[in-house]
Amino acid sequence: MKISFPYMGTSHIVISYLLEQLGHEVIYPPVPSKRTLSLGVQYSPEFACLPFKILMGTYLEAVEKGADTILTSGGCGPCRAGFYGELHKRILRDLGYNVDIIILEPPLVSPLDFFRQAHRLIKKRGWINLARVFRIAWRKLEALDALESTLHKIRPLALCKKQVTQVYEDGLELIRQANSVKEVDEAREEALANLRQVPADHDFTPLRVGLIGEIYVVLEPFANHDIEKLLGDMGVYVHRSIFLMGWTQNNVIIHGEEGERDIRSAAIPYLNQLVGGHGQNSVGEVVRYAEKGFDGVIQLAPFTCIPEIVAKSIMPAVSHDKGIPVLTLFLDEQTGQAGIITRLEAFLDLLKQKRMKRQEVS
């Protein structure tokens, strides 16, 4: 099985490790680029959202590189992403590619289907082998999340932003190479220590901004104009609402882990039901960020994303009640960064003024 999968943030480090340890040949698709986007747009329904198009392009590039199987996630509920794997498969078949798509549905929703699909990946080396490598993969996931959240803290303070990027990328490589629980732990410590040693102005108090919205555009830098880096380079501490591990926990292991339940309950006064995707979470997260004293929140959404449109229409009420500014950015094919930068700069000016005023009062 020559297997490939789409990029989403740093998840490829763990997914490729798991697949290799399960005995498969991994075909790395190129990192999403303008070419990926052009291919994706060309072969996708015009009304599909940006994640669909980037994935479509990625699959086409993976097939070009020789992949015969693609691993992706399914989904359920009112967001159409649940159907994307199926649709991608049909488009690839129509284009004449004899490629198989393994769609992992949330195991808690459709356990039998999940088991059947997962078994296709696992049978080669057996379930006992899985138990061993899964422990290591999980440790890697934890390490990646720890490294990223430290990066978010260090980047706004770092004196040389280029250096912090380099040290972080070296850290990712250390974690990628680790091959046992012990090695992962060592790689994690080394990567974190290196990041903490980057020369930084620790007296600087950055603006604190929460990043919320649809999971793919929040996690994948290509889809969001590298917004975490843009903000970090402008001296802003970005707290991302979604990390790989939290998401995996909620969807693969236990339904409704504590943090998730808390976010949903925070949303209830404004939105008392699931609206698909991360719509309800987005509302709840704004409430929690306000309570934690964040300066503002940025909501990222693919253009035409219904769950985030619902959330956006509720934002003015939440923002007003809780006194926290919210900026919504809809993302689509545009690769020009200027428009995003203008809005971010204006939003940061607003947050700075607000903070200054609060300090004057107190």
Next chain:
Amino acid sequence: MQAYLGIDVGSVSTNFVVIDEDCNILAKLYLRTRGQPIQVVQDGMRQIEEAIKGRNVEICGVGTTGSARTLTGVIVGADTVKNEITAHAVAASQLVPDVQTVLEIGGQDSKIILLRDGIVVDFAMNTVCAAGTGSFLDHQAARLNIPIEEFGSLALQSKNPVRIAGRCSVFAESDMIHKQQMGHTAPDIIAGLCDALVRNYLNNVGKGKEILPPIVFQGGVAANVGIRAAFEKALGVEVIVPEYFDVMGAIGAALLAKSAVKGKNQTDFRGFAISDMHYQASSFECKGCPNLCEIVNISVDGEVLARWGGRCGKWETIRKTG
């Protein structure tokens, strides 16, 4: 006399303003960008120099704004390079001190800015669609063979505005043509268009925003009395169009320059001589990765002043940002 220069280089117009310490307008200039930002900035500098000649005016600070703010900042040597949302808000609150809402419609952007007690508390800017902005009005005026200056006053003559679809400029144009072919008069169609654009603006950028008076309407489109009347009808309150509505971004940039030089006591202004220098913009495609970024070089007399356009930052070592 100490003075400050503000330059707003937008998609359609490029505006220059010189203000004194008390924000009196000493000179003002409105030019069309015509897709040539460097040339229009040099032209404008020449005209501004002419306008303030012999009046004992010394430029002590320069600010740039608008979509070509970074480029312009490099060319003139700006003390501050600021986004147009902040610049517009600063200008509005200077000229109408208790302003709570700014409606701004320019060539390709429309924005709404909410201020409370003189500070910006919320804003929105059109994202994926430019329906209802100046470029579209220009296009419709040209199609109907009506000078853009008369477009708005024609709308005021209408007794029965027709309904036009406003959420997309393509829909709006086809709706206008259908109604015109049915025999509706130009004033009724134009008035219907003004209503449609205002409806779209309030429902799109203005969605969910608390629009409180005093309301200031600025940007090039504020010249259109039809749109202003449609705003007043829709909002039920008076809409103020300030005297210098068409150069508010530049006024904001000048005010920001004034506060920027306060801190450092000197200016980076390269002087009016820049209008005679030979600026060159060249570009190439970086082949370092499949992104194929389009990198732009700005050079003066062969020396590279600035370079930008890449995603990874490897080319942008000498980029100046504000």
